[in-house]
Amino acid sequence: MRALNVSAAGEQPAISELPVPEPGDGVVLIRVKAAGLNAIDNAIAVGMMAQMMPHEYPLVLGRDAAGVVEAVGAGVDGVAVGDEVFGHVLLAPPIQNGTLAEYALLPAASVAHKPAGLDFVTAAAIPLAGAAALAAVEAVDPQPGQTVLIVGASGGVGSYAVQLAKARGATVVATGTAADADRLTTLGASSVIDFTTESVADQVAAAYPDGVDALIDLVSYAPATVLTGVVRKGGKVASTLGAADEQTLAGAGLTGGNIMAGPVREVIVPLAEQAAAGNLKVDVTTVLPLEQAADGLATIAAGKASGKIVITVSE
Template identity: 65%
Template sequence: MRALHVPEAGGQPVLGELPAPEVTPGHVLIKVRAAGLNPLDNVLAAGAFAERLPHIYPLVLGRDAAGVVEAVGEGVDHVEPGQEVFGNVPLAPPIQAGTLAEYALLPAATVVVKPAGLDFATAAALPLAAAAAVAAVDRIDPQPGQVVLVNGATGGVGRYAVQLLAAREVTVVATGTPDDAARLTALGATTVVNFTVGPVADQVRAVHPDGVDALINLVGYTPAEVPLDAVRKGGTVATTTMAPDADTLAAAGLTGGMVQAHPVRETTEPLAGLAAAGLLAVDVHTVLPLEQAAEGLGVLAAGKARGKIVVTFGD
């Protein structure tokens, strides 16, 4: 099968032939029709997690996929060959299997029957990013009428977070550029802060002098890059970037911390239903063939993605 993979530690992603995986107990083998790209793919390609999560090479990139069930392993009874599904390869050791390949092996716990109203590209854009947004929103537990800042709202996770917050009757302040403003407000943001013209915290405080009630932080890997000063004392922060840490939050009079996505079907199946019903917008911004998947990863690495990038496969 063709797969975008890292052939060896320290190597660059290449498109080449690898043996197709075989189905194993508790897993579902799918013929991939679309695979969603995530920033995590670049992290794994660089081997950044290799010290704490063993990597096995060749390492196939990609975490999210949608396709057609080829075979099911022992113990799998909720899907069957021929069904159209989507799912995720969790971040669990050893890191080797991925979805940027013509065939992918997914743990059954993440596999969901694709609603007829979603195409493969849309379904492949859901699992990791939407589950991360759910985890972040649940962590801050916003109440109707509160104000929440989403820092990094233009990416895949941010666009889901804006919608989930708006559905809870929250006033959403989102960071973006003027080019992003119309799309973010259409998703439910009340205010879009242009992060390119000055400190985000200062701009937020100009509109909300007492500070926002909570922050969902999706960009910035040091405390200095995270607009904590925008949050009122006693507010809550959920971050996907490992910054700020617990000590920094406590010093600022804030609570919260790091969140991780858990794209199991209990989380992603309801999201797919909302998307199929038109109640959750899945913002697929760019669709590429497998031959250009590495280019898509480059766009993500450069921070230039707007919405989701999805790689599609022919029949």
């Protein structure tokens, strides 16, 4: 099968022929139709997670996918050969299987039937970013009428988080470039703060002198860059990047912490059902063939993904 893979640690990702993998216990083999890209694909490609988990090579990139069940391992129930499904390769040692390939192994726990109303590209854009957005919004638990600042709102996670926070009745303040403002407003942002012109903190403080009720930070890697100063005392903060240090938050009179997405069946099915019902927009802004998957990953690495990038693998 053709697969975008890293042949050995330190090598650049390239497309080459690899054997079709065989599903073990509790694992589903799918023929991939579409694979959604995520920032973690780049982290895995360069070995950033090698300290956390063993990697085995050749290592196929990609975590999200939608396709058709080709075979199931022992103990898999709920899906059968020929079913149209979507899902995620959960992080588990060793890191080796991926979805940017003609066939992919997914743990049954994160494989679900694709709603008939969703095409494969749309379904493939949901699992990781949708689950991360849901976890972040649940962590700050916005109440109707409260204001949530989402820093990094323009990316894959942010595009879902804006909608999920808005659906809870919150007023959403989103960061994004001027060129992206209309898209973010359509998704549910009440106002869009351009992070490329002047300080986000100054702009938020000017608009909300008493502070916002909650902050979802999707871009900071360190506590020092989390904009805790614009959140009112007693407010909540969530980070997808481990930047919400609880001691720092407590010192500022805030609560919250770091979230981990859990893109298992119970989480991704309701998101897909909302999307199929038209209540959650899956904002796929770029669709590329497998041959250009590395270009899509480079766009994410450059911080230039607006919405989701999805790779089509087969018809």
